[in-house]
Amino acid sequence: MKYILLIFSALLIFSCKDSDTALKKITDKDDYNQFLVSEKPKTTSKYFELWNSKIKPDSIQLMSFGIVAGEYNTYFNETGNIDFLKKSEQALTKAVEKANIGRSGFRRALARNYISQHRFKEALELAENAREIGAGLTETQSLLFDVHMELGNYKLAKNYLDSITDLSKFGYLIRAAKWNDYKGDLASTINYMEQAEKIAENKKNKGLMLWSYTNLADYYGHAGRIKDSYSNFLKSLAIDSQNAYAKKGIAWIVFSHENNPKEALRILDSITKNYDAPDYYLLKSEIAEFMGDEENYAKNLDQYFLRVKNKKYGDMYNAYNIDLYLSDANEISNAFKLAEKEVANRPTPESYSFLAYSYLKLGEKQKALNIVLNHIEGKTFEPAILYNAAEIYKENGSLEKTAEIKEELLGAIYELGPNMKNKIEAL
Template sequence: MKRYLYFLALITVLLSCSEKKQYEVANANDYNKYLTVETPKTTSKYFELWNSKIRADSMQLTSFGIVGGEYNRFFKETGDIDYLKKAEKSLQRAVKIAAVGRAGYRRSLARNYISQHRFKEALVLAEEALEIGSDPRENRYLLFDVHMELGNYDTAEKYLDSIKNMKDFGYLIRLAKWNDYKGDLDTTINFMEKAKAIAISSNNEALILWSITNLADYYGHAGRLQDSYAHYLMALELDSNYAYAKKGIAWIVFSNDKNPEEALRILDSVTKNYQAPDYYLLKAEIADYMDNDLIRLKNLNEYFQKVDNPSYGDMYNAYNVGLFIDETGQYEKALELAKKEVFNRPTPESYSWLAYSHLKMGNLEKAKELMDNYVLHKTFEPALLYQAAEVYEANNDAEKVKDLKKELIGAVYELGPLMERQIQEL
């Protein structure tokens, strides 16, 4: 931890000396040492000890909970869906046999379901945990999280109000998320910075890692790219294998520094051992910018091969809708999958994909109706606003297109270089 605090102080000094204008942010000398490929460890003496206690007819409750937690950690470190499914099985068994800690095991299984985008199943478990009654604050945290994922924003706000405590890390990160949903990025960052300070003071490495990577994302949305870059580096100082931080740096290198070859080099080092499918989509996007069809198609193929695994379930529905529209031209397939996603998760994002699918099918009025009722003024995500702009342009609503274009021009970094020309042509 002392090493981290020293690194934090150094970064603070560097930031205070930096100019505010946009310029090339990343420097390979800062992150090269983190690109050395190390195979993540997917076992430990701790895991083996508790896993050895499980038998086919085992009633070892503690073993199931601990093993499930370890499988979840392995999933985060490798991106391998099989570990998430193994965690699910262990936690399902714990829920089934638990006489004590019943709410806690339900919360753990619910969070596993959230990771799998099985939000309605997660809600059932969260409500059961609340009814059991132990750890009421943790139960309300979970219910806020699930309702946000489901697009039940009024209900989520009620749970947020019920846990108010400005000195509590769990409350502050959710308050930040709520303000991000409302489009108030400055307030979002303010609360995340407070949460980060609490994490550091608690000496909890996992919370520090979580808070600084989320801050890095928010700083990027705000155009504070030097701050964003510095925080991704902080994360790698804590965990040199942290794929998400490397992905964040790769995006800065690609979108701001316009160095796609270097961005691919970073991502190639990640995907040697990290298996999450969306990393291949990012590599394909970068290759598209480079006009390198060989690399683009190779990575698209890698993506499709991975998501063909039925264990992924509905986790990549939104990505697949986009690919059916932009890559394969399977508009009817996109429409059906978008309808499924709205049923699973009726958020502005899901409705935007549904509207966009209708647009591509030629159902212009239906697309506009969906955007009017479920997307416009209900989200501030640039990718969704661009879809809305396309729908309104097709419906000859020049005023709305003009307003959306103003917002999109300020979000070119978030959308990436490939979108810059498309925004200008609106």
């Protein structure tokens, strides 16, 4: 009888483990395999060639500049190749220089290009110029909200958000969602985004639908609604089968939620065949590290650094680089210098978090704590920033605050990734 009970207990344990795995399993290869056939993106078209041919050295064809810039921006989104974003910038710069009509519109377009390049102060200058010109006031106020959010000027951003309030407008709803995400009100964030999604679907605007689906997928993931997140990424791919961001989202679910790093790498490998953004290689290195695959970890990290050394990226990958430098004892001084630069460029809680953590690594734990108290505490709900703050509190003996953050972070392991689990538990 004793042995029967032991066998029954063993079967029960294995059954529970299988059940846990089944509960975690959300994705199905049959859902997304069709989208992993990588196609080389088209980086030209008859439409593009027609308008590009109208641009001459002394050209005043403003419409040509705008259309060509838009096409280059599309090529950047589809390839991850920084050259296209820079070419879009060049076309828009010429349009701004030559424009007498549509001056504010070209300035807004160039400002958005600068935002993509993390040139936020230059974007702000253009946005303020567009406001002075006066045309398209709502679009300019929306842009000013976006820029001030990036710069950490949250009171100003809220003022601009209030100035465009209109629950029937897609542009207002997505910004209201972003504001509430910053405030830590995830329920309201999702509610606003779902309203925006309905507007996009009613308009049958594929661009807005794609934007809604991918952003909602991210918010659902933050809320622990992994199945809904997966569903939205699939809806995104149904619109754009080569959408790298949606595939990356599915890879993250497979890796962080389902604990299947090998499959996650297979998905990411299909992306990087024809999509060249550096951060995809960084994610591949993170997954390889989790697998204990040192060769693949180093190879993908090398591919990341090979790309970001391209000066055209400017400050776009500063945050990623600081994070990497902070994990290398020989690079702490470089992390500190870059963190100081980021604080000067955009004094957000994230930038201050990097600076504080750099001080901690340099042995200046009191300076690190002062930054947390003055620039981070109560000003952000981002798990990665809170983790750095928790370490700083711990080193300064603030164990009660450390414990509070630890409890919160244990619920954010999906968002932070499996590599962070042991670090959080050790707080």
